Amino acid sequence: MPKTIAEINEKISKGQAVVVNAEEVIDIVKKKGVAKAAQEIDVVTTGTFGPMCSSGAYFNVGHTKPKMKMGGGKATLNDIPLYTGLAAVDLFLGATAIPDDDPRNKVYPGHFNYGGGHVLEDLLAGKDVKFSVSAYGTDCYPRKKLDTWINMNDMNQATLFNVRNAYQNYNIAVNASDKMIHTYMGTLKPNLGNANYCSAGQLSPLLNDPHYKTVGIGTKIFLGGGIGYVAWQGTQHAPSSLRSENGVPKRGAGTLAVIGDMKQMSSKYLVGTSFVGYGCTATVGIGLPIPILSEEILQYTAVTDDEIYAAIIDYSDAYPNFKPDILGEASYGQLRSGKIEVGGKELPTASLSSYSKALEISNTLKDWILKGDFTLTDPVAPIAGAEDGVTFKPLNERPIKDA
Amino acid sequence: MAFSKRVVLRFPRSLVHQPIVSRLIKDYSLDFNILKALVNPKEEGLLVMELMGKRSDFDKAIAYLTEAGVETEPLSRVKRNEERCTQCGACVSMCPTGAFVVDEKTRGVLFDDAKCIACELCLLVCPPRVLELTV
Ligand code: SF4
Numbered sequence: 001m002p003k004t005i006a007e008i009n010e011k012i013s014k015g016q017a018v019v020v021n022a023e024e025v026i027d028i029v030k031k032k033g034v035a036k037a038a039q040e041i042d043v044v045t046t047g048t049f050g051p052m053c054s055s056g057a058y059f060n061v062g063h064t065k066p067k068m069k070m071g072g073g074k075a076t077l078n079d080i081p082l083y084t085g086l087a088a089v090d091l092f093l094g095a096t097a098i099p100d101d102d103p104r105n106k107v108y109p110g111h112f113n114y115g116g117g118h119v120l121e122d123l124l125a126g127k128d129v130k131f132s133v134s135a136y137g138t139d140c141y142p143r144k145k146l147d148t149w150i151n152m153n154d155m156n157q158a159t160l161f162n163v164r165n166a167y168q169n170y171n172i173a174v175n176a177s178d179k180m181i182h183t184y185m186g187t188l189k190p191n192l193g194n195a196n197y198c199s200a201g202q203l204s205p206l207l208n209d210p211h212y213k214t215v216g217i218g219t220k221i222f223l224g225g226g227i228g229y230v231a232w233q234g235t236q237h238a239p240s241s242l243r244s245e246n247g248v249p250k251r252g253a254g255t256l257a258v259i260g261d262m263k264q265m266s267s268k269y270l271v272g273t274s275f276v277g278y279g280c281t282a283t284v285g286i287g288l289p290i291p292i293l294s295e296e297i298l299q300y301t302a303v304t305d306d307e308i309y310a311a312i313i314d315y316s317d318a319y320p321n322f323k324p325d326i327l328g329e330a331s332y333g334q335l336r337s338g339k340i341e342v343g344g345k346e347l348p349t350a351s352l353s354s355y356s357k358a359l360e361i362s363n364t365l366k367d368w369i370l371k372g373d374f375t376l377t378d379p380v381a382p383i384a385g386a387e388d389g390v391t392f393k394p395l396n397e398r399p400i401k402d403a
Numbered sequence: 404m405a406f407s408k409r410v411v412l413r414f415p416r417s418l419v420h421q422p423i424v425s426r427l428i429k430d431y432s433l434d435f436n437i438l439k440a441l442v443n444p445k446e447e448g449l450l451v452m453e454l455m456g457k458r459s460d461f462d463k464a465i466a467y468l469t470e471a472g473v474e475t476e477p478l479s480r481v482k483r484n485e486e487r488c489t490q491c492g493a494c495v496s497m498c499p500t501g502a503f504v505v506d507e508k509t510r511g512v513l514f515d516d517a518k519c520i521a522c523e524l525c526l527l528v529c530p531p532r533v534l535e536l537t538v
């Protein structure tokens with residue numbers, strides 16, 4: 001102690017590294033104490049598998065003959081619109097995109113059966129999807145119309161690029177109104193009828209490295225069943241949000257932007273997802289390895305569900321109206337017991353993020369490292385911490401007056 | 404011969420106030436559990452029951468119900484696509500009969516389709532939509 005990432009990688013390549021998941025580490029630290037456990041353990045693996053809306057992928061589909069400038073035109077995959085504001089045959093698909101003719105919430109609540117996240121899943125499952133493009137035609141790119149089947153193998157590049165994933169903690173959603181509401185946190189029954197939450201808690205990547213001491217730009221991770229990298233801090237990264245004495249955020253805080261080659265990923269860990277009355281998204285699997293470089297870093301990974309708190313928020317009023325009010329706090333230990341108390345009432349709880357799949361991901365990453373297939377990377381730059389004064393501001397509206 | 408089957412009975416308005424169910428006990432020696440009962444605004448009745456007794460008596464009872472003008476059908480159940488289920492748990496607090504349970508140890512979401520009364524509440528709530536009604 002202290003170790004370096006190079007030393008840990010050396011042990012990994014010799015098959016001597018000691019790797020445990022973020023659940024196992026809790027008991028080890030309890031039994032052996034931090035000092036001894038930090039000597040022994042080299043890597044702690046984390047995992048999360050939950051709906052993550054700011055996900056998407058960019059594709060290079062190759063040129064048609066004659067060539068076609070899809071950029072600036074209209075393109076869809078299985079009727080889901082792609083973003084075409086890039087070069088001739090580069091396209092971006094967002095997880096929340098829905099068909100132009102989806103009825104949305106016209107008949108409330110809309111079902112949102114198929115969207116961008118489902119296309120990503122279908123591509124990963126090796127399916128053919130319908131690719132339709134119309135373009136305006138230029139002298140160098142004359143073709144105007146294309147309808148073809150396409151699959152993952154046909155793409156030159158298919159790169160998953162999620163601008164906000166792995167939220168470090170999240171709200172507990174309830175509904176204090178007298179009407180059922182449909183939100184991105186699921187269906188919430190009236191009069192505080194249920195509470196939905198969405199975090200892997202003690203297994204979640206950033207809750208195990210609360211001050212981003214090991215994770216940074218360039219960190220190699222498990223992404224969607226393949227290998228990915230942390231590209232940047234995620235959008236809405238808010239490291240200065242409220243924290244407990246143990247340093248763990250009690251509100252949504254840090255986020256990661258992640259990138260990886262979709263061709264190695266699996267539909268098992270990237271699943272198209274629908275929220276009735278809200279829209280489509282994708283459930284994404286991420287695993288972050290934490291190198292145990294010091295006792296302090298190990299201590300953070302030993303955090304338990306009982307020590308991680310989240311805010312209970314009324315999604316019928318406080319959330320949509322951007323009010324700061326919270327109805328209380330609950331720990332993930334309480335949430336996982338199946339019920340929490342809000343204002344003297346007992347509410348059944350349900351999770352939108354899968355703990356058992358998060359565990360599966362942390363174990364897969366552990367196996368990769370134990371087998372020597374996955375080594376750790378030194379970040380090339382840190383992501384902003386609480387000390388950097390990065391905040392998540394509301395939009396400052398400045399009305400546009402007629403000239 | 405112990406036999407049990409879940410059935411959906413639909414009563415037209417004219418039969419809602421008749422003592423039909425009690426005849427199932429008296430005349431056909433069947434035992435029953437009421438899983439769901441409601442009368443809609445048009446005053447038609449819907450009863451979801453589990454009937455228990457002898458197979459032969461059950462068949463006779465169904466014939467009697469049909470004769471009396473009650474529509475009967477076997478209760479459909481929800482089927483889960485195990486492959487796509489993300490084991491999240493969003494269904495757990497929605498199901499009125501507790502058909503979904505979080506396994507204390509693995510934290511996986513167990514589904515007991517025998518408890519399903521086909522209320523359909525979970526179908527749209529499941530984020531990857533892996534629940535489907537089947538007969
Ligand atoms: S809500 Fe759907 S995906 Fe989630 S555990 Fe239930 S059945 Fe599985």
Ligand code: SF4
Pocket residue numbers: 481497498499500501502503518519520521522523524525526
């Ligand atoms: S249909 Fe109703 S009873 Fe059946 S599993 Fe779904 S919520 Fe439960």
